Amino acid sequence: MGKLTIGSFSSPSGTMSLDFAIKLAEAAVNKGHTVDLWLSGNATVLGNRDHKHFKDYSHLQKTIKILLDSGRFQMTICEACADARGCKKDNTLQGCRRASMDWYLASCFNADRVILVGDN
Amino acid sequence: MGIKKIAFVIRSMPYKTEVSKLAIAHAIASQTAEIYLENGEIVEPVLCFIGDGVFNCIKNQHSMKHYGVTSIEQHIKNALLLDLKVMICKEDLNKSGIREDAVVMDAAEMGGESRSIIAPYQDIQKEMNSADHLMFF
Numbered sequence: 001m002g003k004l005t006i007g008s009f010s011s012p013s014g015t016m017s018l019d020f021a022i023k024l025a026e027a028a029v030n031k032g033h034t035v036d037l038w039l040s041g042n043a044t045v046l047g048n049r050d051h052k053h054f055k056d057y058s059h060l061q062k063t064i065k066i067l068l069d070s071g072r073f074q075m076t077i078c079e080a081c082a083d084a085r086g087c088k089k090d091n092t093l094q095g096c097r098r099a100s101m102d103w104y105l106a107s108c109f110n111a112d113r114v115i116l117v118g119d120n
Numbered sequence: 121m122g123i124k125k126i127a128f129v130i131r132s133m134p135y136k137t138e139v140s141k142l143a144i145a146h147a148i149a150s151q152t153a154e155i156y157l158e159n160g161e162i163v164e165p166v167l168c169f170i171g172d173g174v175f176n177c178i179k180n181q182h183s184m185k186h187y188g189v190t191s192i193e194q195h196i197k198n199a200l201l202l203d204l205k206v207m208i209c210k211e212d213l214n215k216s217g218i219r220e221d222a223v224v225m226d227a228a229e230m231g232g233e234s235r236s237i238i239a240p241y242q243d244i245q246k247e248m249n250s251a252d253h254l255m256f257f
Contacts, residue, residue: 009142040142040146041138041139081142100149102151102155103153104146104149105126105163106163107156108163109157109163116257
């Protein structure tokens with residue numbers, strides 16, 4: 001089984017890029033692969049806990065929780081990008097990591113495939 | 121063990137979105153990626169500016185003065201200071217009427233020795249072909 005690193009810089013609302021990134025991660029995990037998801041820029045907002053579910057907007061947190069519980073999925077947000085958006089550590093989704101950008105580069109090093117999702 | 125080359129291919133205009141600046145920041149972050157890696161493992165980034173992305177490389181940006189944010193020019197200079205390979209597409213500069221002396225070529229005032237490379241697209245394509253991973257911004 002392989003390791004996939006997915007990066008995304010797109011916001012959780014306003015585009016469907018993160019929806020696709022999570023779908024892709026889910027498909028890979030279900031096939032037995034491991035996935036690292038790196039969220040930078042506006043995508044870090046996805047790391048906030050307690051997103052309210054409105055039917056007009058996608059709601060990814062339920063799927064993310066299942067993926068995190070699988071043990072084959074890591075979700076890491078850029079700490080600086082999150083802090084710049086007021087997304088504080090104590091409001092971060094349980095199981096979601098916060099790291100600096102070098103974590104993403106190291107994840108890419110060990111990945112079999114790297115995919116950057118979204119037009120940012 | 122070994123080196124993995126990652127090509128950061130920047131096609132986005134500067135400042136319209138933050139993505140080109142973030143791409144450069146991520147490339148620079150390769151300098152400390154080794155704290156997560158085994159001994160001898162190195163991430164080698166290369167920055168390639170193509171298409172509209174070449175506008176990021178124009179000199180004398182004043183984003184700090186007008187918007188209070190660091191300039192993309194400064195980010196490119198930081199990359200050069202750290203000896204990252206920076207390639208700028210010659211044809212795309214020419215297409216947009218940007219003279220070669222109007223783009224960031226070095227970080228000499230900060231003590232940097234590396235220079236940007238203005239290269240035909242063919243050479244940038246070769247660089248991308250030799251990369252282990254490609255990221256388009």
